[in-house]
Amino acid sequence: MTRVARPVPTRPRRLRDSGWTLHGILAAAAAAEPDRPAVEFTGARGFTTAELHEAVGGMAATLRARGIGRGDRVALLVGNRPEFLTTFLACSALGAVAVPLNTALRGRALAETLRQFLPCPLVTEAALAPNLTALTGDAAPTALWSVDALPGAHRLEPAAEPVMPAPDIQPWDVATILLTSGTTGLSKGVMWSHATALTFADTSTWVMGYTADDVIHTCLPLFHINALLTALVPGLLTGAKVVVAPRFGVRTFWSDLADCGATVTNMMGAMGALLWRQEPTPAETAHRLRLAMVLPLPADRHEFERRFGVPTTEVYGSTDTGMPIGIPFGERRPGSCGKPAPGFAVDLVDADDEPVGPGELGELVTRPTAAFAGTLGYWRNPEHTAQVLRNQWFHTGDLLRRDDEGWYYYVDRGKDALRVSGENVSSVEVERALLRHPDVAEAAVFGLPGEFGEDAVAAAVVPRPGRTVDPAQLRAFVTPDLPYFAVPRYLDVREFLPRTATEKVRKAELRAEGLRPGMWDGGPSRRS
Missing domain, CATH: 2.30.38.10 (Luciferase; Domain 3)
Structure with missing residues (x-):
């Protein structure tokens, strides 16, 4: 089969372009190249564009038979499996609004999050049954549906006869509500139109240079914009094949890339740091990667690229804003997150x-x-x-x-920046200094109450495997590289850092813990 390379977009598409909706781009791909491999779920199954289009139509028929229509919300508590994708796109075809939920949510946290979007049904899976214990009373969904055999839930299976999409769905209609990471409090739901989501996917292609010859690998959770809109949807737009792994495995990451023939991938949160702290192996360079988006980039980008044999790029994006800044494909600017998209x-x-x-x-x-x-x-x-x-x-x-x-x-x-001695302190810059120490694998800098109503610089650090960190020696190590007011006063050596499901550090949790027992206090840093 001849693969058709699509040009990298250099401008936003017009809203009146044919099928500029999430289900519309799938229909267009299935009509143009029905036998093209579209997406493969590791350990599950793969779909051609025609097979995915048929599965989405079948799931849409099932949802419509259960009363789901235009404007209705459908909450998804489902991991990286085919049913997440088919249900998500089926909602699009019906004009409904998919609400993907963080699969790490459980108990009261899940109840408080879901309550924001009720009334709506909840689609889940048997493996996540322990998460559902608090979904009672005013936090109970209108129906509980499962993509597999979950006791007490109705099984959600695609109907034999697919449904045709609603004819009046427009690019500006709300397609999904995506949740913020919740690092500073209860996650908020951000409304994304079809056009917003597809603009994000187009911008990802502007940065990554996706073509029909690419294999896009993601092991990030599908409820997050990165996996959903920098991997899956761009694959449908460009003709690239997408491979979805169940989760990130630090010991299997490089071999997983080699096994699926990945040419591009994304790393978020601690992924880059966790891979860096592993002992070098031949597998980490036995891949076909031509580019990786790494957010945030390690302190020494050049050494990271040299060791793993892959160029890197980065962007500025968030659930709240989309992707307004990125490095255009083919350009490099070390340290920069890019230009306006x-x-x-x-x-x-x-x-x-x-x-x-x-x-x-x-x-x-x-x-x-x-x-x-x-x-x-x-x-x-x-x-x-x-x-x-x-x-x-x-x-x-x-x-x-x-x-x-x-x-x-x-x-x-802005919320993580500190004010010390009348000066602004960047937590990121202090973290970079800490990570240059050979015994430090991870670092998170945050503020605790200090003198005169200002902040005191605190840092939680995780040692590399088999290493120990001496707080006094670590403070002495970073002192020459930082302004005196940015040198950490408190150092907390921990086994791990609290993180979200997308590997972002929960600094609000570190601040809330305050001065933990055993936290080292080096006293205020003075101007030399």
Whole structure:
């Protein structure tokens, strides 16, 4: 079969382009290349475009028979398995709104999250039954459906006769509600239109240069925008094959890539650091990767690329905003997260929303320049939507710098930045200094109450396997590389860091724990 290479998009597509909806791009792919391998689930099954289109139509028929229609929400608590994808796209075909939930949610946390989207049914699987114990009373879904044999739940199977999609679904209709990571509190639901989701997928192609010859590998959870919209949907748009692994395995990651013939992949959160801390093996270079998106990049990008034999790239993106910044495919700018993506305007502002100049630290604000390229606000939360959309710009809360050539550089989360001795301290810059120590595998820097109402710099560190970390020696190690006010006062050596399912550190949890017993206190750092 001849594979058709599709050009990398350099501008947002017009909303009136044929089939510019999630189910529409699948229908177009199935009509153009029905026998093309579309997606393969490791350990489960694979689909050609025609087979996936048929399975989605069958699932849509089942959902419609159970009363799901235009505008209805369907919550998904399902892992990386084929039924997640077919149910997600079936909702699209019906004009319904899929709400993927973090599969790590359980008990009261799951109940509080689901309550935001009720009334709606919940689609889940037997392996996640222990998570459901608190879904009672006002947190109970209207129905419990399972993609496999779960006692007490109705089995959700595709019907033999597929359903035709609703004819009046538009690109600007809400297609899904995606949850924020919840690192600072209860996850909020962000409304994404079909156009928003497909713009994100197009921007991913603008960064990664996907073609029909690629094999896109992802082991990230499908409820997250990375796996869903930088892997699965771009594969349908470009003709690339997508391979979905059940989860990230630090010891099998490189062999998994080699086995499936992956040419591109994404790493998020601690993945890069966890792979770096492993002892080198021949498997880590026995792959076909031509590019990897790594967020965040390790402190020594050059050594990371040299050791694993793969060029890296990065972007700025979030569930709240989409992907307004990225490094265009074929370009490199070490340390930068990129330039404004097609369809977006970005700027940096101070506390009064006044623009800052090149080299100055400012909060990133963004807004779409193409219709419906941006997200549609927070579900049932107009107050927070209005708060972040001050002066017609979305305020990200993230601190960046811009150089004279228009490249942007991520510095820190606004909420994670610290104020010490009248100076701003970037937690990211302190973490990079800590990670340069040969015995440190992971580091998270956060603020604790300090003198005079300011912050005291605290750091939680995880040693490399078989190593130990001496807090006093570690502080002495980083002192020459940091301003005196940024040197950590408190050091907490831990076995692991609390993380979300997408491997982001829960710094709010570290701050809430405060001064733990045994945390080393080196006293305030003084100007030498």
